[in-house]
Amino acid sequence: MSYEIIGIVVLWLFLFGYIIVASIDFGAGFFHAYSVLTNKHHIISKIVQRYLSPVWEVTNVFLVFFFVGIVGFFPSTAYYYGTILLVPASLSLILLAIRGAYYAFTTYGKLRSKFWTYLYGFSGLFIPASLSIVLTISEGGFVEENNNELSLQYATLFTSPLTWSIVILSLTSVLYISAVFLTWYANKAKDQPATDLLRKYALIWAGPAIITATGIIVELRTHNPVHFQRMLDLWWMFALSGILFIATIYLIWQKKSYGLAFFLLTGQFFIAFYAYGISHYPYLLYPYLTIDEGFTSEGMAIALITAFIAGFCLLIPSLWLLLRLFLFNKDYVEGKIK
Amino acid sequence: MESEQAVFYSRLLTELTLSFHIIYATIGVGIPFLIFLAQWLGIKKQDEHYILLARRWTRGFVITVAVGVVTGTAIGLQLNLLWPTFMELAGHVIALPLFMETFAFFFEAIFLGIYLYTWDRFRDQRKHMLLLVPVAIGASFSAVFITMVNAFMNAPQGFELMNGELINVEPLVAMFNPAMPTKVAHVVATAYMTSAFVLAAIGAFRLLKGSNHIYHKKALLLTLKVGLVFSIASAIIGDFAGKYLAEYQPEKLAAMEWHFETEEQASLTLLGFLANGEEIKFSIEVPYALSILAHGDPNAEVIGLDQFAEDEIPPLYIHYLFNIMVVIGMITMIIALFYIVGNALNRTFIRNRFFLWLIVSSGPLSMIAIEAGWWLAEVGRQPWVLRGILRTENAATTSNHVDFMLLLFIGLYLVLGLASVIVLTRMFKNNPVERELLDQQRNGG
Numbered sequence: 001m002s003y004e005i006i007g008i009v010v011l012w013l014f015l016f017g018y019i020i021v022a023s024i025d026f027g028a029g030f031f032h033a034y035s036v037l038t039n040k041h042h043i044i045s046k047i048v049q050r051y052l053s054p055v056w057e058v059t060n061v062f063l064v065f066f067f068v069g070i071v072g073f074f075p076s077t078a079y080y081y082g083t084i085l086l087v088p089a090s091l092s093l094i095l096l097a098i099r100g101a102y103y104a105f106t107t108y109g110k111l112r113s114k115f116w117t118y119l120y121g122f123s124g125l126f127i128p129a130s131l132s133i134v135l136t137i138s139e140g141g142f143v144e145e146n147n148n149e150l151s152l153q154y155a156t157l158f159t160s161p162l163t164w165s166i167v168i169l170s171l172t173s174v175l176y177i178s179a180v181f182l183t184w185y186a187n188k189a190k191d192q193p194a195t196d197l198l199r200k201y202a203l204i205w206a207g208p209a210i211i212t213a214t215g216i217i218v219e220l221r222t223h224n225p226v227h228f229q230r231m232l233d234l235w236w237m238f239a240l241s242g243i244l245f246i247a248t249i250y251l252i253w254q255k256k257s258y259g260l261a262f263f264l265l266t267g268q269f270f271i272a273f274y275a276y277g278i279s280h281y282p283y284l285l286y287p288y289l290t291i292d293e294g295f296t297s298e299g300m301a302i303a304l305i306t307a308f309i310a311g312f313c314l315l316i317p318s319l320w321l322l323l324r325l326f327l328f329n330k331d332y333v334e335g336k337i338k
Numbered sequence: 339m340e341s342e343q344a345v346f347y348s349r350l351l352t353e354l355t356l357s358f359h360i361i362y363a364t365i366g367v368g369i370p371f372l373i374f375l376a377q378w379l380g381i382k383k384q385d386e387h388y389i390l391l392a393r394r395w396t397r398g399f400v401i402t403v404a405v406g407v408v409t410g411t412a413i414g415l416q417l418n419l420l421w422p423t424f425m426e427l428a429g430h431v432i433a434l435p436l437f438m439e440t441f442a443f444f445f446e447a448i449f450l451g452i453y454l455y456t457w458d459r460f461r462d463q464r465k466h467m468l469l470l471v472p473v474a475i476g477a478s479f480s481a482v483f484i485t486m487v488n489a490f491m492n493a494p495q496g497f498e499l500m501n502g503e504l505i506n507v508e509p510l511v512a513m514f515n516p517a518m519p520t521k522v523a524h525v526v527a528t529a530y531m532t533s534a535f536v537l538a539a540i541g542a543f544r545l546l547k548g549s550n551h552i553y554h555k556k557a558l559l560l561t562l563k564v565g566l567v568f569s570i571a572s573a574i575i576g577d578f579a580g581k582y583l584a585e586y587q588p589e590k591l592a593a594m595e596w597h598f599e600t601e602e603q604a605s606l607t608l609l610g611f612l613a614n615g616e617e618i619k620f621s622i623e624v625p626y627a628l629s630i631l632a633h634g635d636p637n638a639e640v641i642g643l644d645q646f647a648e649d650e651i652p653p654l655y656i657h658y659l660f661n662i663m664v665v666i667g668m669i670t671m672i673i674a675l676f677y678i679v680g681n682a683l684n685r686t687f688i689r690n691r692f693f694l695w696l697i698v699s700s701g702p703l704s705m706i707a708i709e710a711g712w713w714l715a716e717v718g719r720q721p722w723v724l725r726g727i728l729r730t731e732n733a734a735t736t737s738n739h740v741d742f743m744l745l746l747f748i749g750l751y752l753v754l755g756l757a758s759v760i761v762l763t764r765m766f767k768n769n770p771v772e773r774e775l776l777d778q779q780r781n782g783g
Contacts, residue, residue, distance in 0.1 A: 058451065061444045064411055071418060072437050075429025082422030086737040093415055094750050097408035101754050104404030105761045149736045296430055296507075303434045303509040311441035318448045318472070325452055325459075 003301040004291045007073035010308060011066055012277045016270060018062035020177060025059050026124035027178020029099070031201065033121020036114060044194045047186045049107075058322070060100060072304050076294035080285050084143055084152040085134065092130040099123045125171055132170035136163045139224045140286025162223050165216045172209040173269070179205055180248065180265050184258035199252060206249050210242075213272070224286060230279035237275035244268035345731050347740035348420040351747060355413045356716070357709055358751045362406035364708050367481045367526065368533025369399045370446075370474040372564060377467045379560070387553045390774060391560075393457070395537065398762055400454060405758050410443070412747070420740065424723050424733035427504070431497045432490045434509040439483035446476025478526055485525045488715065489517035493586050494724050516586050520579040521715075527575055528711065531568035532704040535670055537561045539701025542694045544771070553771050558697070559681055565700070566674035569667055576664070577631065584632035587725065588641040590718040593652045594660040595628055596621075597642045604628035604640040609661055612654060652720045659714040666707035670700045 032048045035041040071078045102116050137143065142157045143150055157163055179202035186194035217238075220228040231238070245268045251261040282290040295301070326332050373392045380388030418425045428436075449472040460466045496512030498505050538561035541554045583591035591597070596607045596618055606628040610621025626636035633640070643651055673696050680688040687693055723730045 058444070058447055060407055060411060061440065061447055064414055065440050065444070067415060067418065068433075068436050068440050071425055071429040072433030075426045075433070078418045078425035078429050079422045082418040082420075082425060083735055083737060086419045086735060086743065087739050089415055089419055090743045090746065093412050094746060097412060097750055097754065100408040100411075101405055101757065104401055105757055151737070296433065297504065299507045300430065300433060300509050304437055307434060307438050307441070311438065311444075315441065315444055315448075318445060322448050322452055325456065 003298065003305070004073070004295045006305060007069075007295070007301060008277075008281075008291055010305075011069045011073060012274065014062055014066045014069060016273050018059070018066060019173075019273070020266060020269065021059045021062060023128070023174040023177040024181045025178075026128060027174050028182060029121045029124040030175065031121075031178065031182070031198070033118050036117050036121075040197070043197055044182075044186070047182060047189060047191060047194045047198075058319075060096070063096075069304075073296055073301065074284060074289075074291065074294040075296055076289055077284055080143075080150065080289050080294075081134070083150045084137065087152070088130055088133050092127060095123050095127045095130065099127065125174070128170040128174050129167045132166045133157070133163065136160070136166045138280070138283070138285050139220070139227065140283075140288075141223065143285070143288065145288070160223070162216070162219045165212055165219055169209070169212040169216055172205055172212055176202065176205040176209040177265065177269070180252065180258075180262050183252065184262045187258045195258075199255070202252050203249070206245075206252075210245055227279055227283075227286070230281075231275070234275045234279055237271050237278075241268045241272040241275065244271065341734070341736060342731075344736060344738070344740050345734040347744050348734040349730065351740060351744045352413075352416065352420055353713075353716070354744070354747060354751065355409065355416055356712060358755065359406070359409035359413050360708060360712055361705060362402050362409055363481070364529045364532050364705070365399070365402045365536065366406040367477045367529035368531075369395060369402075369537070370450075370470060370477050371530055372533055372537060372561065373399065374467065374470040374474055375564065376560065377463075377470065381463050381467060385556075386775070386778065387556050388560075389463075390553065390771065390778070391557055394766070394771065394774075396454065397765065400450070401758055401762055401765075403450065405754055407447075408754070409751075419737075420735050421723065421733045422735055424728060427724065427728060428487070428490075430504045431494070431507055431509070431512045432487050435483040435486040435513050439480050442476045442479040442483060444476075446473050446480065449473045449476065478529075481526050481529060482522050485522045486513050486515075486518055489521040490515050491722075491724055492521070492590075492715075492719055493517035494727055499727070517582060520575055520582045524572060524575045524579055524711075527568050527571045528704075528708060531565055531572055531670075532708055534561045534565035534568065535674075535704040536701040538565060538674075539698045542697035545689075546691060546694050546698065549770070549772065551772060553775070558677065562674040562677045562697070566671065566678060569671040569674065573667060573671070576667075580631040581634065584640065587719075589643070589646045589651050590656075591632060592641060592643045592646075593654055594656045594714065594718060596654065596657050597628060597640060599644055600639065600642040602629065602639045603637055604632070606631060607657075610657075612657075649721060652718045656714050656718045659710045659717070662710040663707045663714060666703045666710075670704050670707075673697060673700050 028048045032041065032045055035044050099120055102120055106116050106120070136157070137152070139162065142153050142160070144153055179198050183195055183198040183202050186198055217228070217231060220231065244264045248261045248264045248268060251257050251264070282292060284291055284294055296304075373395050376388045376395065377392035379385065380390075380392060449469050453466070453469040453473060456466060456469070490512055493515040494512070495515050496508040496510070538558055541557040541561065544551075544554045545558070580591065596610075596612065597604060598616055603626055605626065606624040607618060608622040608624060610618050613619050628640050629636050629638040632638065676693075677688050677697065719725055721729050721731070723733045
């Protein structure tokens with residue numbers, strides 16, 4: 001395998017990791033805010049707090065990994081995306097900043113007020129919406145190059161149905177992923193009312209998530225026929241992903257093996273995400289930048305991959321320790337120890 | 339927008355984000371080490387006060403870490419958004435330490451999360467203390483890696499430029515550039531030093547506000563000892579940094595010392611201000627000192643600004659920044675020294691209100707020194723973003739909306755800064771140390 005393929009596969013993995021952990025985080029914040037709004041917070045706020053407390057910083061790092069890594073492996077992305085994303089990425093940054101900081105202020109600083117709960121919960125929906133714009137832009141058609149100056153065509157971008165479908169997909173998947181995970185977590189905590197409520201959320205959001213995902217594939221047919229054709233070639237991956245989706249829903253419907261259900265859901269998103277990524281190949285930004293043109297030198301690639309492997313060997317045991325102490329520790333999950 | 343304006347606003351926004359981030363980053367690098375010291379002393383001496391010190395510092399620390407995480411994410415992403423041309427070049431050559439910094443931070447974040455929530459999980463307190471080791475290592479190495487990137491901007495190497503193409507890239511050579519050793523050492527040492535003085539300032543403030551608890555006195559002695567050690571270390575490293583500059587960035591040294599003519603037995607200009615361009619007034623001239631600083635030899639020749647083209651020398655106001663940094667370093671060093679000696683000799687002046695106010699001032703003062711130091715480092719590298727290779731004016735974004743983004747981020751930093759101050763003061767005011775000690779006694783039996 002060539003270095004650029006290794007690079008993009010690794011980066012894609014980080015982005016996938018971010019999508020899963022951040023979705024759980026964003027969704028949890030939203031469900032919490034929603035439960036406060038509807039006076040049901042006594043049911044789920046404990047579960048949400050217990051899960052979120054020790055892991056929130058880790059979530060952010062996945063995103064940082066992705067954008068630092070992509071500039072390392074594909075320096076030209078810094079030029080292309082850096083120039084066109086000034087406004088959307090700055091807005092995402094501000095939302096991320098508000099959300100991250102206020103999580104700490106309320107949890108560690110005991111700054112309790114409904115206003116912040118709402119701000120925290122709803123900003124969590126705006127972040128995936130604003131970040132997903134990057135995927136839309138990567139499909140091409142929204143960037144113009146004049147006299148060596150790149151500019152983003154906001155009017156075209158915000159009137160395109162593709163933009164809004166991807167935004168809606170990001171929202172529905174966030175809520176779906178989060179609900180399935182928290183159902184499992186609540187069930188582990190032997191908290192029946194919370195499990196029931198979250199299971200209901202999971203079933204509610206499953207439909208919209210899969211419908212918008214399918215809708216986007218259809219829209220790509222007109223927006224980016226090259227990409228669409230490559231996706232059709234990978235039909236079996238999308239079919240596999242669809243089967244996993246049905247299996248997840250079946251398990252949740254039957255109220256059994258929530259852990260396996262979440263595992264299958266991860267598989268569903270993993271396969272779909274990689275299928276999308278593979279069909280996007282070789283373009284990083286249609287039609288300006290491909291992964292071959294944008295790639296760094298061989299020396300840097302080897303250095304980055306070496307650093308990555310070394311870092312991974314350090315991180316995996318640490319992450320495992322974190323999960324063992326909090327996520328998979330029965331006494332902690334059930335609230336018997338702090 | 340004219341591209342000149344885009345450059346101006348990009349510089350302003352980067353300066354703002356860096357200046358804000360560095361406050362939290364400095365504390366974030368230094369405090370884990372101090373928490374570790376306190377907890378270690380507590381376990382060794384079986385002294386509840388030190389344990390409580392570690393606990394309370396940690397509680398405040400997580401707030402600053404949280405803000406540091408988000409401002410750190412901001413600066414990381416903003417560099418790409420505001421300086422796309424520079425980052426494309428940097429990505430080719432110096433991406434390795436940037437990438438490793440993320441790992442170091444990840445490592446720190448994981449263990450900090452574990453440390454925070456496991457105060458009561460271990461029967462053996464030492465095991466809990468050991469969790470701080472990866473936190474402190476991760477924090478310090480974040481600083482090391484990021485400073486390596488900054489060092490590279492001052493002394494770029496490890497690649498060749500051929501017709502605008504980068505060839506023969508050697509990532510390790512780029513990382514271990516000549517600016518790296520002094521810069522990294524200086525950043526880490528001053529982070530420890532500043533964190534120590536900030537914590538000392540809090541202790542002194544509590545003593546001034548009526549508390550006479552031995553807890554605060556223990557905190558003061560510990561933090562000021564650390565402050566003294568690292569302010570001496572910072573000064574020594576600063577001397578080496580001068581020798582580095584004389585060798586590799588003589589224009590920066592000459593501009594910050596107002597050394598206009600190349601000469602032997604050069605004298606060092608302290609303080610003063612500049613009138614009509616090149617006329618220095620009200621300064622103190624220390625004979626031979628610049629030659630010693632630059633080359634360790636009173637007779638050595640020091641290159642002056644006369645050797646450089648007009649458009650390749652940094653703005654001369656960096657002399658003031660340099661002086662602010664050095665003078666504050668000296669003042670805080672003396673304060674710490676007096677306290678420690680006074681304490682050892684049982685003198686009462688260290689409990690004197692005036693002296694306590696001096697200690698309180700050492701916290702904000704050392705933070706000002708950090709800011710001045712970074713402005714000196716950044717402005718002193720101008721007109722280059724990558725010395726000798728890429729000019730700042732050619733590296734900025736061509737986007738039209740930087741001014742609006744600047745306003746947005748000013749708002750964000752105002753909110754974050756104010757909120758973190760409010761949250762921190764409320765947190766410790768509502769739960770003073772006396773009450774917490776009483777609670778512990780009640781619960782403990």
